[in-house]
Amino acid sequence: MRFPKLAFFFLFVVCLVVYLTYVKRHYDDLKLPVSDQLPQHRMDTHKQSTSAEVVSENFQYGIMFDAGSTGTRIHIFKFQxxxxxxxxxxxxxFKAIKPGLSAYADDPEKCKEGLLELLNVAKETVPETLWNSSPVMLRATAGLRLLPGEKATILLDKVREVFSDSLFLYRPDSVSIMDGTDEGMSAWITINFLLGGLHGTETPTVGMLDLGGGSTQITFALQEEKTIQTLPIDYVTSFQMFNISHTIYSHSYLGLGLMSARLAVLGGIEAQPLAGPQELVSPCLAPDYSGQWEHAEVLYTVKGQKAGEPIYESCLTKVEKMIYKHVRKIEGVKDxxxxxxxxxxxxxxxxxxxxxxxxxxxxxSDYIEGAKKVCNNMSAGGIKESPFLCLDLTYISVLLxxxxxxxxxxxxxxxxxxxxETSWALGATFHCIESLYKHGTC
Known part of the structure; x- marks a missing residue:
């Protein structure tokens, strides 16, 4: 009587093993081999409109916020x-909003609205599956460099709050104030990458001039050792990109951006509102001009000086006096x-x-002749719709x-x-992505 029971039990076990083996084999047949599965990192998948086939390519996204003195701009780069x-x-x-981050120095909470608006652009652009592998970064330039340290720190902490909740790849050191030299170097990388000068070809690199609101930069590659030795060591940087070494000169002049220079020529002082009425009188404005101008959250009344010397000559003298000994001449840039x-x-x-x-x-010479023409027309009562153009052109021509x-x-x-866009943002994004994956910092 016991043998049939054992036979029945043995038969049951055999059937169960056969069934499980079949199910497992069938399930494995449905799975892709490991080598054929799509990696989850640096991958962007798109369905072609004419086919159900999924096309896979290696992509990396980088999200850079440019917090400038006059506005905040977002660059969302897609790299293959x-x-x-x-x-x-x-x-x-690319999208830009105004005003700049520094405009919220006395009410930091208000800066969040604009940041969230730009982050929504990023979320509409980057596939959701790639948010956690797409670094989000912010670099502030002259606008925040000119603020008192505590105010700038509070603003950057607000940015970190917003970014930490964004679902993008974020590290606290991804938000910072950019050194002026780094700004120039990053812009130089951007331009020469786009022109092909960094790819190991015969394409020569070009120099870069940038005139922002609060600062101005000059950056170019150095070739001769003799020239390198004559320059201040703080302005010379060597680095490798795409396995090629580059030695560049990069210098940023804080306070010589167009808006800061305009204030200085008019007689104001950056970050120091005048005692009493905010009124500035300048020979660079038409004699009968009176209007208002806001800079760094200070509203100034600006007026032209009474008719006397020709406007261009008077303005030129004022600009030359302001800029005297603030700019370093560098041999060879003209070539x-x-x-x-x-x-x-x-x-x-x-x-x-x-x-x-x-x-x-x-x-x-086009800027020089343009300044003369605009200033002379203002003497005759023209170009009232651009009251600062005479001053701005005169300043640019002297600066160059x-x-x-x-x-x-x-x-x-x-x-x-x-x-x-030919800004520093692309070059800075390259640097940050490379640094994040190599060293875990930006």
Missing amino acids: VEPNEAPKLAHET MDFYAFSYYYDKAVDLGLVDEDTGGTVRV QELDFPPDKELKLARQINNV
């Missing part, structure tokens, strides 16, 4: 990454190709020297000559190269 190759920029999404950006571009557009969308080429660019020197102006 291939092993042992320099990354390729596949796409950039190099330079791109100029920001207010260099904007004021050339105001003069009609270049197209607003496509840019072009100008000579230093102080940097040792002769009147016949040509400068290339561009807002974009290959449809990419």
Whole structure:
């Protein structure tokens, strides 16, 4: 009687093993081999509209906030990454808002609204599956460098609060005030990457001039050891990118951006409101002009000086006195190709020297002659809709000559190269992504 029971039990076990073996084999057949599965990191998948096939490519996103003195801008870069190759920029999404972060120095909580608006742009651009592998960063420039330290720190802490809740890859050191030299170096990397000068080809690198609201930068590659030895060591940087070594000169002049220089020429002092009425009188304005101008949250009444000497000559004297001994001449810059950006571009557009969308080429003499023409027209009662243009053009022409660019020197102006904004943001994003994955810091 016991044998049939054992046989029945044995038969049951055999059937169970056969069943489980079949189910497991069937399940394994449905799974992709490990080597064929899509990696979860640095991957962006898209369905083609004409096919159900899924196309997979290696992509890395980087989200850079540029907190400038006059506005905050977001750059969302999409890089195609291939092993042992320099990354390729596949796409950039860009948006800007005003005012700058420094405008909220006395009410830091209000800065969150604009940051969240720009983060929503990033969330609409970056696939949700890649948010936690896409670094979000903010670099503040001259606007925050000019603020008292405590106010700047509080603002940056508010940014960190917003970023920590964003679901993007975030580290506290990804939010900081950018050193002026780093700003110039990052912009130089951007331009030369877009022009192909960093890819180990025969394409020579170009120099970079940037004129922001609070500071101005000059950056260019150094070739001769003799020249390197004559320059202050703090302004010379060597680094490697795409396995090529570069030695560059980069110097930022804080307080010589166009808005800060305008205030100084008018007779004001940065971050020190005047005692009593905020009234500034200047020979760089039309004699009959009276208006208001806001800078760094201070509202000034600005007036032209009574008619006397010609406006251009009077303004030129005032500008030269303000800038005297503040700028270092550098031998050899007149023999190099330079791109100029920001207010260099904007004021050339105001003069009609270049197209607003496509840019072009100008000579230093174009700014000089433009300043003379605008100032003389103001003497005759014209151009009241641009009361500061005489001052701004005079300042730009003096600044360029102080940097040792002769009147016949040509400068290339561009807002974009290959449809990419020509700011420091791309170069800084390269650096941060590389540093995050190599060292865990930005």
